Amino acid sequence: MIKQITLKINGMECPNCAMILEGIEDKLKGVKSAEASYRKTQLIVEYEESLLSKDQIKAEVKRMGYEVADGI
Amino acid sequence: MNNILIAFVTGLTSGGLSCLAVQGGLLASSLENQIEKDFQNAGQRKGRNKKNIKPSRSKLALPILVFLIAKLLAYSILGFLLGLVGQAFQLSPIARAFLQIGIGIFMLGSALRMLNVHPIFRIFVFEPPTFLRRFIRKTSKEADNSTLVTPAFLGFMTVLIPCGVAQAMMAVALGTGDPIQGAALMFAFTLGTSPVFFAVSYFATQLGQKLEKYFMRFVAIVVLVLALVTINSGLTLAGSPYTFSRLANSVFPKPQNVAAVATDQVAQSTEPFTDETITGSSDSEGRLLTINVQNSGYYPNEVHAKAGIPVTLKLITDNVQSCSRAFIIPSLGVQQILDETGQAMIQIPAQISGTQIYFSCSMGMYGGTIIFDL
Numbered sequence: 001m002i003k004q005i006t007l008k009i010n011g012m013e014c015p016n017c018a019m020i021l022e023g024i025e026d027k028l029k030g031v032k033s034a035e036a037s038y039r040k041t042q043l044i045v046e047y048e049e050s051l052l053s054k055d056q057i058k059a060e061v062k063r064m065g066y067e068v069a070d071g072i
Numbered sequence: 073m074n075n076i077l078i079a080f081v082t083g084l085t086s087g088g089l090s091c092l093a094v095q096g097g098l099l100a101s102s103l104e105n106q107i108e109k110d111f112q113n114a115g116q117r118k119g120r121n122k123k124n125i126k127p128s129r130s131k132l133a134l135p136i137l138v139f140l141i142a143k144l145l146a147y148s149i150l151g152f153l154l155g156l157v158g159q160a161f162q163l164s165p166i167a168r169a170f171l172q173i174g175i176g177i178f179m180l181g182s183a184l185r186m187l188n189v190h191p192i193f194r195i196f197v198f199e200p201p202t203f204l205r206r207f208i209r210k211t212s213k214e215a216d217n218s219t220l221v222t223p224a225f226l227g228f229m230t231v232l233i234p235c236g237v238a239q240a241m242m243a244v245a246l247g248t249g250d251p252i253q254g255a256a257l258m259f260a261f262t263l264g265t266s267p268v269f270f271a272v273s274y275f276a277t278q279l280g281q282k283l284e285k286y287f288m289r290f291v292a293i294v295v296l297v298l299a300l301v302t303i304n305s306g307l308t309l310a311g312s313p314y315t316f317s318r319l320a321n322s323v324f325p326k327p328q329n330v331a332a333v334a335t336d337q338v339a340q341s342t343e344p345f346t347d348e349t350i351t352g353s354s355d356s357e358g359r360l361l362t363i364n365v366q367n368s369g370y371y372p373n374e375v376h377a378k379a380g381i382p383v384t385l386k387l388i389t390d391n392v393q394s395c396s397r398a399f400i401i402p403s404l405g406v407q408q409i410l411d412e413t414g415q416a417m418i419q420i421p422a423q424i425s426g427t428q429i430y431f432s433c434s435m436g437m438y439g440g441t442i443i444f445d446l
Contacts, residue, residue, distance in 0.1 A: 019200075019205040022202070038199055
């Protein structure tokens with residue numbers, strides 16, 4: 001089942017950090033789409049629940065050098 | 073001319089690293105092929121030691137150069153198009169003044185955003201749409217191995233993800249209202265960013281996070297200063313009495329740059345090049361105001377004229393190349409391109425006593441005042 005999660009992200013210094021964050025699409029199997037916004041400081045990820053968990057996504061975001069403030 | 077130099081210096085000092093932070097990923101992708109190839113070659117020769125790629129660094133120079141040339145080309149075209157858009161809205165000096173002030177506010181907002189003053193300033197940024205970002209990411213990943221095509225293509229793509237400083241420059245290019253000037257401006261800026269881009273990617277230097285933060289603050293301050301200059305130009309162009317130079321003049325008057333003309337009295341001036349002005353202005357029954365137009369502005373930049381009678385403004389140019397040649401008086405709708413060397417006469421209708429008329433170059437960089445108080 002496809003689920004959607006919105007994460008509040010700290011540490012996006014420039015608009016193109018959004019592009020880097022969206023690279024999560026390629027990094028994690030099970031991510032259907034990722035849309036980040038520098039302006040809103042958030043990342044919306046659509047993922048296949050059977051393949052991926054919220055925590056895995058959060059961990060990957062941290063690995064990419066950003067801080068997850070909290071889930072909305 | 074000045075603007076182009078400023079663009080180059082901005083690129084050199086602040087554009088390079090801040091744009092690298094944004095576009096470095098693309099450059100890295102374009103180098104990946106080369107590095108991978110070298111890895112394979114090195115692997116075939118001797119083991120898998122990473123250090124083996126070191127001697128091949130010189131091979132990176134070419135893809136980096138190709139990337140940068142493509143980038144230079146793309147931004148010059150962008151500058152041309154922006155100038156063309158600016159030109160399409162062929163603007164009166166007043167409209168251009170407002171555009172300039174708007175651009176200044178955008179730059180000011182960008183600077184405050186970079187300084188992280190408040191999240192609200194994040195509105196002062198252009199975010200490429202998601203589909204475009206996805207497209208760039210995918211193409212950079214799936215780029216083929218035909219070596220130089222990839223860095224060329226990716227260099228071109230950087231135009232879609234301009235950094236904050238580049239965005240500010242783009243706004244200035246739009247404000248020029250001239251495709252050639254717009255292209256020259258973006259070319260100069262991108263050229264300025266190139267040495268840093270090249271050095272950092274060639275030596276694969278990584279700035280420490282702390283240093284990067286300090287650097288971003290420096291960038292923000294450069295943009296802040298540029299913003300104030302731009303706003304000031306806009307104000308000058310609008311003929312506003314509240315420009316920085318006019319405010320400074322009113323606080324600290326500079327008598328040496330003021331010539332009282334249009335009467336029988338000879339103006340007192342210590343400016344050597346205004347000699348001609350003074351001799352030229354003492355005739356014509358007090359109706360002739362003479363101003364020397366120089367590359368660096370108008371001398372004198374404050375002239376006093378007789379009220380109640382039409383006066384003539386005589387503008388003398390002698391091998392003038394700068395924008396001071398494009399002379400405007402916003403309140404009278406006067407716009408005139410002066411000859412590089414020569415004289416131009418502009419008739420000014422009678423003004424009531426106390427009137428102040430502001431004149432400037434078309435970019436608002438230089439200006440002056442005619443005061444009808446004699």
